[in-house]
Amino acid sequence: MNERLSTKTLREEISRSLERERGAAWRLQGLHGGATDFVLGALAATWRRPALIIVDRPERAERLAEGIRTVLGEEFEAAFLARRVHVLPEREAPPLEMISPPAEVVAGRTAALYQAARGDRPIIVAAAVALAERTPAPEAVLPSCRYLVVGDELDRDAFAGELERLGYRRVGVVEEPGEAAVRGGIVDLWSPGSAHPYRIELFGDTIESLRTFDAGEQRSIESIEDVVVLPACPFALERLADAEVRRAVQARCNELLVAASERRRLDADMSAGLHFPGAELLLPYCAPVASLADYLPGDTVTIVVDPPAVEARLDAWARELDQAREAADQSGLFYPPVERLFLGAAELRAMLARTPLIEVDELETIEAAEQDRRRARIEVRGNEALRAARMQARRSRRADRLGPLAEQLNTLASEGRLAIVVADQTQRARVEHLLELCGLGPRRRARGLLELLEADSGAVFMTTGVLESGFRLPADAVAVVTDEDLFGRERRPVRRRRVSRARALTALAEASPGDYMVHVDHGIGRYHGLKHMVVGETEGDFIHLEYAGGDRYYLPIDRINLVEKYTGAGGTPPPLSRLGSAAWERTKKKAKESVLKLASELLDLEAYRAVHTRAPLASAGPDFEDFEAQFPFEETEGQKEAIAQVIADLSGEKPMDRVVCGDVGYGKTEVALRAAYLTVMGGRQVAFLVPTTVLARQHLDTIRARFADYPVEVAMLSRFNTRAENQAIVERLAAGTIDIVVGTHRLLQRDVRFARLGLLVVDEEHRFGVRHKERIKRMRREVDVLTMTATPIPRTLQLALAGVRDLSLIETPPVDRLAIRTYVARYDEALIKQAIERELARKGQVFFVHHRVASIGAVAHRVSELVPKARVAIAHGQMKEDELDHVMAEFLAGERDVLVCTSIIESGLDIPNANTIIVNRADTFGLAQLYQIRGRVGRSSRRAYAYLLVPNQERISEDARRRLAVLQELDDLGSGFRLAAHDMEIRGAGNLLGKEQSGHVAAVGFDLFMRMMEEASEELRGRPPAPVIEPEIDLGAEAFLPESYVDDVGERLMCYKRMASADSREALDAIVDELTDRFGPPPRPVRDLVRVMALRPGLKRLAVESLKAGGKAVALRFHESSPIEPEALVELARSGDGRYRLRPGGVLTMTLAGAGWDERVGEVEELIERLSTLIGERDRQGDGDERVHVG
Incomplete structure (x- = not known):
């Protein structure tokens, strides 16, 4: 069959051949992009059988799975048992290293295996190497899967023990897959493959209810009737301690001549019967092994997309495996026999030969007829004309600028059936508005793209989802347009994962015995925990505080608002107050006097800004909507709120002074870009002030990319430029021919004059020195100011909350953002080698942070020796400007694998492909600095890893040890707020509030000082605060x-x-x-x-x-x-x-x-x-x- 077929005809032909021939084989030619998703989804929807789709790489597997979900109308967060489309992920670890794959990878593999065996016509999408990795046999996995229904009998304690054997980590609060918590009659767990964790409520030994719940807020979402609880580990962990298993591993160690110390360590790890790093590598000893094919029924259809690419990937993988085996043999490391971990090429071919096979080629090749393949050609066209019309509309300022775009959309609709795929509800509203402006008729909402094939000619659909690209299928009279076709950038949907603000801001809940607390009436005491007591006729919990002279004070828990955790001047513990003494009142009085002075200065600035008005900017219109639509992600709730607040500020007469606070990579820059657009279109200039030249370059690239289609002049003033270039930019700023300028503190020098500066955006204000902050403070009196910060100066945060500066909080993590796994470890070259090779194995990049310029070359040389295949580069602030620029550009472009650098990478750099960071001598960095450095990774949907290397524990100070412990604890998302509090406590308040104030902060604690500050502000405004009564x-x-x-x-x-x-x-x-x-x-x-x-x-x-x-x-x-x-x-x-x-x-x-x-x-x-x-x-x-x- 050589003619070009419609999808309907193709579906019928292939279905008939599958019914007649057990070994039916087809080759589909001409499919590419979103058309591949559409046709494969349409085929799989017809079959009453499972499908296995094989691609070359994991990223392609994820994209194809998303596309097929969009075709079938399957929501990403659908209930586990209701989903058909699943991805079998790769291990994401060097093949023979004792390193555990990320928990979500283990979870994803288990979920895919279960669905392959038990699902309703599952569609499993797998990258080639994922398919080659052996799995535990079905008889080892499936009996461990628990199906629970409301009304079932369930022994809580026995079930909790079973969860531990299945690899679940026992935690206080369930926040990630593979975790479980038991509280009274409630069992929380997050089963692999489920979009949300489950809450099981028991009445005695009976399941009274099953619910899904939100991992951020910990609140239930909806009641459900049944759940499947899958193992969180590929085998029962207790098998590790089995004597027979341990003997087999030791025999293998003898065979490989593994060093005695390494053998003892491995045996000790196994004997505990608990999970340890790399335990998954012992699968062949702990369970019978098999492959994905052993889970799939015999009538499964196998589809190979781009067979040459799949073959090439498997050939490369075979070479990587040989190299890994050689390296392990040379180093005397343990690994199981390779053939028990991975399928060989012959086994893979045999697996494919057992099922009907469909091969998908992008190209239409002319070759000799194949006896064993039926060939079908599908004609696919792109949406180039539509994209050209979009560009024409954007560059035009004529009233009818939408004319060409409307014409193209109407042509597509008139030729058959048109579907528009949008990433989210926000984008849907924009597209609806655009279609109305284009005069396009009524739209129907489609659950999935499959509805197109059955619709009447002239139908126009809209659906929500993700598709690799828009396309046209002339034989089907079908056209599919994505929001990338309409707005120029692919948009990715946000997977909701909130971080509870209540959890993030409650410092008191993190108090440990030995910490200090401040009682508003009695002063500073040492906290000794909660004490349960009976006093008179009252029984309850009391906060136990110790005061000077060993006096004890028990605060009834209902008066907890009288105490706050003490945060003050860092290093030195505060002196304990004496109960009954007048000294505490005197201390508070002195602090109050100091606070009144500080509040007066701040209110002077506020008063000045209140009376010095400026003309409001025009409110957002259709052009602004077009600019918004180009943002490639769905705005998170926090972003939407921040953007609305900024627009309201700019539309008013009072100059804006707003702090946008959100964790690294949470989308603060986009908020600033929206403000910049409105300012520039209002005829004013914008200045982006950043702390480093490298960050300036990245901001410049981001701004130019966002404003590429608009008549906006963007420039950068920094040491990367020549003197003459900087002088020319200064002159053009004064002349008003530059609209947006990005720069470091060079922007604050006296020779820089603006023709009509309207907006100053300050990124990471805490990185600037006192002199520069004073200059920023003066500029605040004259222009709109937007400050972006991930770790706010605590005073900035508190004063913003007190109303002196406005605050916007962005608390929602971006797309598929996962917490950064943080490890504190002693310096170990084997660990460094493993960490780098693990990242390179998943085609990522690595930061290696070394703070001493004098020895950075030697460190880079050693990294090259440890990992010879890594392309290593060096970056630090003492390099020549053009050399540093060149190195960073190479790393950004993926031409270097490892960047050995100083903390020049600390602020704001965005390199999504870099997801491992190693920090040498982490004990010498401040906490805010470490948090910022760690934030350079974890900016994509991949799990990121941070290794904080320190000398032996006895060689680091107690202060450094506390910093590292805090950072390891705060690996959850949205932890910047808590970090600010910890940073105050550890580094002290001296450089945050100035010398004059820091002594008073130390004396009364930061929270009481801030409460006084708020009261003083009210008092100076003529509104004396009412007494605080705590009954x-x-x-x-x-x-x-x-x-x-x-x-x-x-x-x-x-x-x-x-x-x-x-x-x-x-x-x-x-x-x-x-x-x-x-x-x-x-x-x-x-x-x-x-x-x-x-x-x-x-x-x-x-x-x-x-x-x-x-x-x-x-x-x-x-x-x-x-x-x-x-x-x-x-x-x-x-x-x-x-x-x-x-x-x-x-x-x-x-x-x-x-x-x-x-x-x-x-x-x-x-x-x-x-x-x-x-x-x-x-x-x-x-x-x-x-x-x-x-x-």
Whole structure:
């Protein structure tokens, strides 16, 4: 068959041949790009059988799988059991090294194997090498998979033990696949292959409910009826400790002449029966091995895309395997027999010969007829004319500039059926608007592209998904357009993964015994944890603080708002305060005086900016929408909010002073580019101020790429330029012929003058010196300022929150962003070699950070010796400008594999292909610096690795050890906020607030200092702050969070803090709902705690300092600022039939009638409600007196 076929005809022909011939073989020619996704998806949808699709590389496998999902209308986050399309990933580790593949790779392989065997007509997409990697045999995997249904019997403890044997890591909070947590009657786990973790709620030994939950917020998403729990490890870990397995491994060590020390280490690791790095390599000893073919049914159809590329990849892989075997033999390292780890070429061919085979060639080759293949040609055309029309429309400023684009779209629609594929809902809205402007008729929403084949001529569809490219199939009268065709850049969808802000900002929850805390009334004490006590008739948790002289203080947990974790002047521990002494009040008074001075300076700047207005910029219109649509990713919720805030600032008359704060790579630059577009189109200039020349070059490239289609002049002022070039740029800035300039502190020099500067964007302000910050401060008075920072100067963060500067938080991670795996290890050349080879094995690049220029050449030479195939380059700040520029350009282009460099890479560099970073002498770097350096990797969908190398532990300081421990803990996403707090604590506040203020910060702690700052700001604005009342409540209750209910102390502290901060019953109910969801139904002490906490908002509003029950009465002591007049209390006492009494000192007592605790609390609730009406009566009287409301 040689004619060009339609997809419908091809589908029918192939289906018929599959029914008739067991070994049917086809060759499809001419397919490429998105057309391959479409045709293969259409074929697989027809068959009542599984399909195995083989491609050359992992990236191609991922893209093809996404495309087929778009064709079938399968959502990425569909329930695991409902999905048909799965990717079998490669191990992503050097083939014979004792290095574990990333957890998500193990999870992906297990999920694909399960679906291959048990799924409904699965479509498995695999790169060639992934197919060659052996798997555990079906009989070893499938019996370990647990199918759970609501109503099943399940023994919690036995199940928890089973999860550990299946390789699940026991954690407090489940945040990644392969983790499990057990809390009372709740079991949380994240099974491989599932888009979300599962929450199993038990009633006794019965599964009462199954739910998916959000890993960031830890809240349930939806109830489900059944789940499949897959193993998190390819074999049962207990097999490692089996005597027979250990003997077999030792015999292999003898065969390979492995050193005795290495043998002992390996045997010790195995004897524990737990996971250790590289344990997966022992699969052949712990389980029978097989291949993917052993899981797939016999009627599976195999499709090979681009067979020459697949063959070439397998040939290259065979050579890599031979080299790895040679290297391992030379080094005397252990590895299992290669044939038990990987399939040979003959086995792979035999596997393919067992099933019907379809080969897909991009090219239409003219060759002799093949007896064993039927050939079909498919005509595929591109959307070049549409793209040309788009460019014409963008460059035109005529009113009818959309004419050519509209004409092309209408032509495509009139020729048959048109589908437009958009990446997300935001882009859908833009495309809808564009189609309306083009006059294109009504659009139908398609679930998948397959609907095109059955639609009437002239139909126009829109669907959400990802496709490699747009295409036209003339034989089907089908045209598919992507948003890349319409807007010029491919757009990638965001996989939602939120980081809970409550978790990220609660420093108190991270307090450890031995840390310092500040009590607002008693001063600085040493924290000794939570202590459970019975005091009088009250049982509960108390915060145990130690003060000077060994005095102990126990703070009831409902008054937790009176304490904050101490963060101050770093290195030196603060002196403990003495209980009952007046010294603490004197300390606070001095700090208050200092704070008033600082607040006055800041308010002067704010006042100046408030009265010095500028003409507002035009609001965003269709041109701005076009600029937005070119952004290649879906905006995250944080980005959308930040962009809206920036647009609102620029549309007002008051100059903008906004801090955009978000982790490295979270999309802050795009927010700045939107602001720059509006500023430039409004006739003003924009300056991007960055801390390093290398970063300036990257910003320049980003800005030029984003503004390539617009009449915008962009230049860079830096030491990379010649003197003459810089002089010319300075002159053009003054003349106004440059619209956007990027530069380092060179921009701040006195010879730089702007014709009409409108916007200053400052990237990583904390990297500039004091003199440069002063210059920035002066510029703030005159222009719009947007500051971008990942690790904010803590003062900047706090003052922004206090309202002096506006703050935009971007907390949502970008596309498929995974946390960076961070390892702290002693300097070990074997580890360095393994880490580099592991990254090169997945075609990535490596940063090796060495901070000493004098020895950087020797380090680079040693790296070259360790990994001879690596192309190594050197970069540091003392190199000649053009040489450094050349090296960085080579690394960006992928022409170098390893960059041995100083911390010149610290700020903002974006090289998505670099996903391993090794930091030598990490103990000599500051925490913010380490966090920034580590942020150079992990900027793509691949797992990133950071190795922080240190000397032997005894050679590094306690300060450095704390820094590294903090960084290793903060490998989750969105941890920059917590880092800022830790950075203050460790490095001190001296260089952050200036010398004059740092002493006061040390004396009272940063949080109290900032609270004073906020109060001082209000006071200077003529709004004296109301006293902060934290009522003391003693109702003789057992009110607490039992350890058996919430076992983690940090989680309990965080819950207590959130409850105490709740300002309404609704807020408290939301916390209770979350507790119920995460930990199960609250026991009696928790329900009583909630009732006690629910009294607090009303008591604070009434300014009640204490509420105490004793005998058959309850007493309320009012603060002098109470909004209730004494006369109203007197009147209440007279009218209460003797039940109410007013005692000296503003104390109201009420006799309690109820016998039980519940009834008594009910009476107190009624009293608070009644007292609240007295505030209302006073308000209605309108006596004109100034009132202070506390709350």
